[in-house]
Amino acid sequence: MRVKSNIAILPMKHLITLSFFIIIGNLYSQDIIVKKNGTELQTRVLKVEEGIITYNKYHSHSDSIFSIATSKVVMIKYESGVRFVFDNPSTQKQASSVPKKSSPKKGLVLGARFALGSGAYQSDILGWFDMNTATNIGGDLGYFFNDYIGLKTGVSYLTLPFGNKYQYSTSVVGIPAMIMVSIGDKLGFYSETGAVFYFQSNNSSDPFIAVENFIGIHGGSGIIDVKLGFLLNFTIKGQPKEYYTGSIFMGLNAGISVYL
Numbered sequence: 058m059r060v061k062s063n064i065a066i067l068p069m070k071h072l073i074t075l076s077f078f079i080i081i082g083n084l085y086s087q088d089i090i091v092k093k094n095g096t097e098l099q100t101r102v103l104k105v106e107e108g109i110i111t112y113n114k115y116h117s118h119s120d121s122i123f124s125i126a127t128s129k130v131v132m133i134k135y136e137s138g139v140r141f142v143f144d145n146p147s148t149q150k151q152a153s154s155v156p157k158k159s160s161p162k163k164g165l166v167l168g169a170r171f172a173l174g175s176g177a178y179q180s181d182i183l184g185w186f187d188m189n190t191a192t193n194i195g196g197d198l199g200y201f202f203n204d205y206i207g208l209k210t211g212v213s214y215l216t217l218p219f220g221n222k223y224q225y226s227t228s229v230v231g232i233p234a235m236i237m238v239s240i241g242d243k244l245g246f247y248s249e250t251g252a253v254f255y256f257q258s259n260n261s262s263d264p265f266i267a268v269e270n271f272i273g274i275h276g277g278s279g280i281i282d283v284k285l286g287f288l289l290n291f292t293i294k295g296q297p298k299e300y301y302t303g304s305i306f307m308g309l310n311a312g313i314s315v316y317l
Contacts, residue, residue, distance in 0.1 A: 088133060092130055098112070100123075167197065170193075170194070172309065174188070175308065177304070178305070180302040191308065213231045232254050243275040269289070272286070286309075288307070
């Protein structure tokens with residue numbers, strides 16, 4: 058008796074077509090690791106951990122496990138069609154090399170300043186032209202609430218010579234209470250406005266209060282800041298000895314500050 062076979066004999070051209078699809082299927086049933094040098098590894102990816110990819114070689118009959126650093130890999134093409142692209146370390150390096158913004162001014166600041174100018178009675182404007190040398194020296198302790206606004210105190214030492222007409226001078230110590238305004242990071246506008254409370258001394262009749270204003274520019278590295286500008290100081294209550302109508306000081310001011 059003759060038994061019929063269930064196996065169909067395919068023509069040669071169909072066998073070739075089937076083989077083609079089997080080969081294509083095998084090509085897409087593996088994970089491809091694409092290296093930065095352009096080499097492609099045919100693998101079965103086992104695990105991707107931080108910085109390391111572990112895999113088996115696809116065509117190997119061995120169970121040996123291999124690994125490669127993710128820094129050497131551009132992407133993994135999974136057999137499912139999913140592609141995982143790794144970050145480019147060169148881009149990360151470039152991003153990390155971008156200079157950071159200078160430290161904000163917020164916080165404590167220490168400083169010192171020196172102003173050189175001329176002093177006169179408030180009622181004697183021409184006294185400024187007597188070529189008398191007045192000075193205003195100070196040490197500062199301040200605090201910036203943000204990059205723009207802060208408060209300052211410290212110690213201020215003021216000398217007010219009378220010039221050739223009057224052979225007197227006043228030297229007095231005071232405590233400033235100032236509002237600081239700073240605009241710009243490494244270079245910009247700077248101003249201080251407030252009052253200075255001066256103590257009584259041998260050459261002042263009583264304690265007095267003066268309004269003081271500094272306006273100028275500042276510039277520095279973000280930690281050390283240099284200030285240059287114009288300083289005006291005039292009495293609003295009481296007066297130094299012999300300055301019966303109060304005093305005025307005008308001069309150029311230079312200062313340096315350190316942000317903590």
